[in-house]
Amino acid sequence: EIVLTQSPGTLSLSPGERVTLSCRASQFVSNSYFAWYQQKAGQAPRLLIYGASTRATGVPERFSGGGSGTDFTLTISRLEPEDFAVYYCQQYGSPPNSFGQGTKLEI
Amino acid sequence: EVQLVESGGDLVRPGGSLRLSCAASGFTFSRHWMYWVRQAPGKGLVWVSRIYSDGTTTEYADSVKGRFTTSRDNVKDMLYLELNSLRAEDTAVYFCGRAAMITVGSVIATPIDYWGPGTMVTVSS
Numbered sequence: 117e118i119v120l121t122q123s124p125g126t127l128s129l130s131p132g133e134r135v136t137l138s139c140r141a142s143q144f145v146s147n148s149y150f151a152w153y154q155q156k157a158g159q160a161p162r163l164l165i166y167g168a169s170t171r172a173t174g175v176p177e178r179f180s181g182g183g184s185g186t187d188f189t190l191t192i193s194r195l196e197p198e199d200f201a202v203y204y205c206q207q208y209g210s211p212p213n214s215f216g217q218g219t220k221l222e223i
Numbered sequence: 224e225v226q227l228v229e230s231g232g233d234l235v236r237p238g239g240s241l242r243l244s245c246a247a248s249g250f251t252f253s254r255h256w257m258y259w260v261r262q263a264p265g266k267g268l269v270w271v272s273r274i275y276s277d278g279t280t281t282e283y284a285d286s287v288k289g290r291f292t293t294s295r296d297n298v299k300d301m302l303y304l305e306l307n308s309l310r311a312e313d314t315a316v317y318f319c320g321r322a323a324m325i326t327v328g329s330v331i332a333t334p335i336d337y338w339g340p341g342t343m344v345t346v347s348s
Contacts, residue, residue, distance in 0.1 A: 148328075155268070160338035160339065163335060166325065166336075173336075202267075206334065208334055211273065213258075215270055218268070
């Protein structure tokens with residue numbers, strides 16, 4: 117099973133700042149099978165990035181994904197108030213699929 | 224408009240059983256893999272299961288293998304999760320999700336592009 121470890125667990129930031137979230141896999145993950153999600157309190161998750169770097173429909177350009185192999189990143193170039201949420205990485209290749217434990221962005 | 228709506232969540236005793244349903248609409252259900260993902264109160268997302276478009280292949284997390292069964296009805300556009308031998312640690316909101324089925328070169332990418340609002344399962348005596 118591929119274990120995804122996200123860091124840091126919580127980040128305290130201000131609107132307008134740039135942030136990069138990290139997700140490390142315990143073994144190789146093809147870029148084709150890697151995604152990032154955003155979840156706000158009381159809501160279902162929302163797909164942000166798939167294929168490691170492709171933005172999902174309607175996702176603002178300030179969100180970008182990068183990395184390969186075992187190290188992946190999600191960068192938000194300029195935080196908006198609505199971006200403060202929990203972010204999860206996921207590998208959806210070979211089963212069992214897995215999610216990271218999440219990184220919480222707080223104001 | 225794509226819609227997924229889960230139902231069937233309830234309070235159940237340890238060792239008990241439950242059947243969750245997910246009603247799909249607004250897309251061609253039979254063309255998409257489908258997922259179950261759960262989230263314990265205050266915790267992160269946990270992948271539970273995935274089923275292929277035709278229902279012939281199902282995959283499970285080790286923690287539920289042998290106890291949970293995923294199935295689908297492509298005529299009724301319904302996804303199901305049968306939960307047996309329930310434990311306290313199965314307490315969670317259960318989400319169903321649609322796989323995007325995006326062709327990228329020779330690969331079909333299957334991230335979860337639509338999610339239902341979830342249904343709560345509580346396992347307690």
